[in-house]
Amino acid sequence: MRYYRFLSESGAKKPPQTITSAQIAAALDIDPTQVRKDFSAIGLLGIGRVGFEVCEVCRAIRVALGFDQRHEAVLIGTGHLGAALLAYSGFARYGLHIVAAFDMDQRLVGSKVAGCTVKSMRSLKPFIRKHGIRLALLTTPVEASQKLADRLVSVGVKAIWNFTPTRITVPPEVLVRDEHISLGLSVIAYHLTHEVDSPSS
């Protein structure tokens, strides 16, 4: 979560290998007690008078969140957004590897997008079965999301990262993470509107 981002960023810079819960709390603008509680929840103990060892904390978080394990995923829909995700190099840090990309458009099949060869949808099911894929990224622009989700679930996919503006329904054991931007949009629109109402405050 946010701890990991902060610690792995700041940890590289400064030589001191320990950090106090108060320092973390100040940087992330939360309560020091919260930090200690969260850490102890994942079986992480600090050292009295010194604080926490940065490396130790990072490793514990990696283990708790599963970043140390390799997760293989497929990406469906190689449009603008799909290409952006394929090109993003930050996933590997969290153990996520996109091992194949698929697209409905037969004209795109065989072409390379961000160094990844686009595969035909026909090979989707066999591929997932063969490699035991458990995560799929949905970046299809059209509203075939639900049908696709059903197909994915039927071959054993356990989590769907949904970047489409569609709400999809799946069995309870499957996780769907929606990455809609409409929520962020509403926050921004609200701020801009409110700004107009009271420009000075």
Place this chain on the structure above:
Amino acid sequence: MRYYRFLSESGAKKPPQTITSAQIAAALDIDPTQVRKDFSAIGLLGIGRVGFEVCEVCRAIRVALGFDQRHEAVLIGTGHLGAALLAYSGFARYGLHIVAAFDMDQRLVGSKVAGCTVKSMRSLKPFIRKHGIRLALLTTPVEASQKLADRLVSVGVKAIWNFTPTRITVPPEVLVRDEHISLGLSVIAYHLTHEVDSPSS
């Protein structure tokens, strides 16, 4: 927020122009009281025995969140993600209009991305001043985010929609909305890892 998405979607289909708080609550899996409370918070009153008028609710939400106003924005960084956002047609529904795109890369300047001509960074400040732009979308892959943010703030930008994996700091009156995917990633990684630990539960 979520109400608007649900109501504007379902409202188009069914003829009945009214909906009850219980129906909304069931669809969104929240408490009916919560719905009524949220609605009354934006000065929205229902009708006894009937419920709420769908159109009326939608309009009130639009007004409260500022979707009825026109918000003009600039986009900086026309990479994959920038292109995807430019091509996304859903923004207009919320009153957001991306009126110009900028990029550092001089070779891209003048070319068209998703129907929008890429402008030089040199013209960024004058453009913002001239058009009174108050929102900027940051999709620059490199770590020039902070410098860019400073420049944007200095010419009067009031909100920054940050799609870069960098944390940027701005004066308190400026809103920064981070659209990191690392949070979603951690949720997914956790689910997949936990799945392994107990496949049957």
Place this chain on the structure above:
DNA sequence: TAGATTGTTAATCGATTAACAATC
């Protein structure tokens, strides 16, 4: 030892849920 920071129990705060008279 003295000082600072932790782990954890207790208290506060806010948000969510329940209950019910008022209303159409």
Place this chain on the structure above:
DNA sequence: TAGATTGTTAATCGATTAACAATC
């Protein structure tokens, strides 16, 4: 009128914050 749904007050629940003995 009778029935159903609202608006709002009261109660519960959980999470955040405070306090403090234990620890290095």
